[in-house]
Amino acid sequence: MSQSFPNILIRGGLVLGTEARDVYIAGGSIRAMTAPGAGLAGFEPMHTLEAEGLWVLPGLIDLSARLREPGFEYKATLESEMRAAIAGGVTRLVCPPDTDPPLDEPGLVEMLKHRARLLAQAHVHPLGALTAGLKGEQLTEMAELTEAGCVGFSQSTHPLVDTQVLFRAMQYAKTFDYTVWAYARDPWLGASGVAHSGPTAGRMGLPGVPVANETIRLYTLFELVRQTGVRLHLCRLSSAAGLELVRKAKAEGLPITADVAVHHLHMTDLDIGDYDSNCRVDPPFRSQRDREAIALALQDGTLDAICSDHSPVDDDAKQLPFGEAEPGVIGLELLLPLTMAWARDHKVALEKTLALLTTGPARILKRDAGEIREGGQADLCLYAPQEPWLITADTLHTQGRNTPFIGRELEGRVKATLVDGRLVYRQGLTTT
Amino acid sequence: MPKSIQLNARGELNHLLSTEGLPRAVMLQVLDHARDFVDLERMEVRNADLLAGKTIFNIFFENSTRTRTTFEIAATKLAARVVNLDVNKSSTAKGESLLDTIDNLAAMKADMFVVRHAQSGAPYLIARHVNQVAPHIHIMNAGDGRHAHPTQALLDMFTIRHFKGEFQNLRVAIVGDVLHSRVARSDIHALTTLGVPDIRVIAPLTLLPSGLREMGVTPYTDLEQGLADVDVVIALRLQNERMRGAMLPSPQEYFKHYGLTEERLRVAKPDAIVMHPGPMNRGVEIDSLVADGARSVILHQVTFGIAVRMAVMSILNRTHA
Numbered sequence: 241m242s243q244s245f246p247n248i249l250i251r252g253g254l255v256l257g258t259e260a261r262d263v264y265i266a267g268g269s270i271r272a273m274t275a276p277g278a279g280l281a282g283f284e285p286m287h288t289l290e291a292e293g294l295w296v297l298p299g300l301i302d303l304s305a306r307l308r309e310p311g312f313e314y315k316a317t318l319e320s321e322m323r324a325a326i327a328g329g330v331t332r333l334v335c336p337p338d339t340d341p342p343l344d345e346p347g348l349v350e351m352l353k354h355r356a357r358l359l360a361q362a363h364v365h366p367l368g369a370l371t372a373g374l375k376g377e378q379l380t381e382m383a384e385l386t387e388a389g390c391v392g393f394s395q396s397t398h399p400l401v402d403t404q405v406l407f408r409a410m411q412y413a414k415t416f417d418y419t420v421w422a423y424a425r426d427p428w429l430g431a432s433g434v435a436h437s438g439p440t441a442g443r444m445g446l447p448g449v450p451v452a453n454e455t456i457r458l459y460t461l462f463e464l465v466r467q468t469g470v471r472l473h474l475c476r477l478s479s480a481a482g483l484e485l486v487r488k489a490k491a492e493g494l495p496i497t498a499d500v501a502v503h504h505l506h507m508t509d510l511d512i513g514d515y516d517s518n519c520r521v522d523p524p525f526r527s528q529r530d531r532e533a534i535a536l537a538l539q540d541g542t543l544d545a546i547c548s549d550h551s552p553v554d555d556d557a558k559q560l561p562f563g564e565a566e567p568g569v570i571g572l573e574l575l576l577p578l579t580m581a582w583a584r585d586h587k588v589a590l591e592k593t594l595a596l597l598t599t600g601p602a603r604i605l606k607r608d609a610g611e612i613r614e615g616g617q618a619d620l621c622l623y624a625p626q627e628p629w630l631i632t633a634d635t636l637h638t639q640g641r642n643t644p645f646i647g648r649e650l651e652g653r654v655k656a657t658l659v660d661g662r663l664v665y666r667q668g669l670t671t672t
Numbered sequence: 673m674p675k676s677i678q679l680n681a682r683g684e685l686n687h688l689l690s691t692e693g694l695p696r697a698v699m700l701q702v703l704d705h706a707r708d709f710v711d712l713e714r715m716e717v718r719n720a721d722l723l724a725g726k727t728i729f730n731i732f733f734e735n736s737t738r739t740r741t742t743f744e745i746a747a748t749k750l751a752a753r754v755v756n757l758d759v760n761k762s763s764t765a766k767g768e769s770l771l772d773t774i775d776n777l778a779a780m781k782a783d784m785f786v787v788r789h790a791q792s793g794a795p796y797l798i799a800r801h802v803n804q805v806a807p808h809i810h811i812m813n814a815g816d817g818r819h820a821h822p823t824q825a826l827l828d829m830f831t832i833r834h835f836k837g838e839f840q841n842l843r844v845a846i847v848g849d850v851l852h853s854r855v856a857r858s859d860i861h862a863l864t865t866l867g868v869p870d871i872r873v874i875a876p877l878t879l880l881p882s883g884l885r886e887m888g889v890t891p892y893t894d895l896e897q898g899l900a901d902v903d904v905v906i907a908l909r910l911q912n913e914r915m916r917g918a919m920l921p922s923p924q925e926y927f928k929h930y931g932l933t934e935e936r937l938r939v940a941k942p943d944a945i946v947m948h949p950g951p952m953n954r955g956v957e958i959d960s961l962v963a964d965g966a967r968s969v970i971l972h973q974v975t976f977g978i979a980v981r982m983a984v985m986s987i988l989n990r991t992h993a
Contacts, residue, residue: 281737309980320900438882438883438888439881439882439883440883441882442881442882442883442886442887443692443819443857443883443886444792444793445792445816445854445857446792446819448881448882514677514793515796515797557772558768559769559797560769560770560815561770561792561793561797562792562793563793563817564791565932595736624722
């Protein structure tokens with residue numbers, strides 16, 4: 241036990257960015273936190289991390305990261321993307337079922353969990369396919385899939401055209417108290433669109449995705465939640481009008497939660513520029529007004545979490561005309577600095593900001609995680625809040641290169657990550 | 673927005689991808705230079721061996737014999753060598769990627785690519801790529817998706833200038849399927865850049881894109897209101913596949929409400945001209961009496977189109993006088 245879970249002392253870091261503490265880790269948990277230099281009787285650290293000037297934060301919980309296995313190993317591998325996760329301070333992540341084959345059978349889920357466990361990095365929580373093959377016709381064995389390790393059920397971005405099937409899937413999930421994770425997108429209206437319907441798409445001659453694509457589906461989903469009582473998590477909301485509907489539905493008391501992708505906090509349709517296919521993303525980047533509404537919704541509790549929506553795409557699928565390029569942006573390693581940059585610009589309190597990456601998503605997963613307390617699990621990251629970082633392909637661990645943020649300079653970088661009390665990642669940090 | 677990829681560091685035209693963002697001076701340079709190639713007495717385009725020794729590839733990812741021919745004639749009149757490639761029939765059908773095709777053609781000692789593609793923005797991808805791998809190659813956009821058809825717009829401007837003189841006091845109406853039209857978008861940007869104060873588009877709501885007002889255009893759904901007192905009418909082609917479906921119920925109903933007829937044109941200025949980028953659907957967007965009538969300048973457009981493409985080719989290759 242002591243070999244797989246070494247004693248670690250994190251010395252002099254600011255816990256949650258506020259209070260200087262020495263953090264003692266043993267047996268995979270936080271044994272104690274003391275004033276700096278106070279010492280802990282009988283504690284013999286195997287490693288000491290010098291964390292002066294660094295923040296000691298809970299490991300991030302990312303509600304969507306595509307690891308691309310099985311089936312899309314040419315885009316990314318479990319090895320590369322799990323490495324990217326811990327390099328981004330992400331210690332727990334949810335992966336959507338849109339692999340090839342999709343995660344619709346317990347064996348596939350067990351294999352993924354097993355492979356992830358062997359890597360012994362971040363905790364991986366798969367979502368099971370809501371319907372077989374994500375085809376929107378037949379329910380999956382949700383109970384079996386849950387036993388295999390699925391934390392919820394989703395169509396990912398695959399359309400579920402038949403409302404009757406959606407209704408039955410929600411009823412069935414409710415039977416066993418499972419959570420349904422759903423994108424809010426009408427399967428018809430703007431289904432062939434590639435950019436936000438508005439002046440930019442009009443001018444550029446790009447087929448549009450209207451805001452009504454999101455709002456119409458939200459009306460449908462909320463009515464089905466009222467009918468079935470199922471717990472619903474809404475993935476990647478994008479529009480001011482959509483968020484207003486979510487706000488009202490929450491006020492009504494519907495059992496819903498919602499997230500947004502971190503790149504939507506920063507980009508608008510104007511960033512497409514000269515058809516930059518790195519800005520081809522689902523749902524599309526919308527207007528400045530929508531972006532401001534997302535900021536507000538994160539602050540007033542309409543949105544519960546920020547995720548990376550990490551989606552590595554190979555060059556062959558990205559270096560295409562905008563409308564033919566595969567949607568998706570990488571983000572595991574940029575999740576924390578991009579969130580902190582947003583919080584700084586909007587003057588959002590640190591505690592509130594961190595909650596959107598830790599306790600907020602933990603609640604959606606119904607897990608006791610995302611906090612730093614004595615006796616708690618030692619999933620942590622050490623963060624240098626002011627370290628400048630020029631984003632280049634070379635500085636990223638993910639196999640994907642598809643992000644509009646390459647070439648930008650960000651402030652703040654993860655220096656070390658601990659999962660279950662083991663040091664799994666460090667970057668230029670002194671240990672003794 | 674990044675700095676325009678169309679211009680080089682000295683502000684000269686390096687690729688022609690769109691009329692949007694094209695400086696007024698560059699547009700006027702093209703129009704002035706095109707004027708040198710036209711013999712107005714005989715309505716003929718002169719030959720000039722300005723591109724002798726140059727090789728121009730017509731790379732058409734989307735078929736269009738007519739458009740390809742106009743570029744081919746322009747290049748031939750400039751004494752360039754022309755290679756025609758219908759890529760949709762050859763390499764991409766075999767699974768070769770767009771940029772692989774471009775790499776292969778760049779290796780064949782090309783000086784210019786004339787590109788047509790069904791996807792909006794494809795020429796930008798190609799221009800960015802050749803800037804990296806073969807920066808001496810110039811890209812001419814011969815139509816990309818719904819986005820742009822800059823030489824068509826420049827020949828339209830040449831035609832308007834020829835018949836109307838100046839741009840500053842004109843009222844111009846564009847009638848038809850604006851939503852899917854690269855010609856409309858390129859015309860709108862050219863007209864605003866050249867200072868036309870009143871630009872209108874006329875179509876049913878199913879055929880109008882969002883953001884028209886932001887482009888400096890007034891949308892109309894009523895043909896006669898939109899045509900009132902205009903100096904120039906540009907009719908757009910309605911694609912066959914859009915005549916019946918979720919956009920429009922039938923070509924007959926379209927013609928009844930949006931077809932250009934002599935009677936409808938009575939509200940326009942008496943000396944208004946009628947233009948069409950071709951090929952026309954007679955009896956759908958335009959009545960034969962109008963197409964063949966006194967206001968029609970459609971055949972002038974074809975002649976001027978050769979001269980304008982010659983002007984752009986020689987300016988891109990820095991061989992113009």
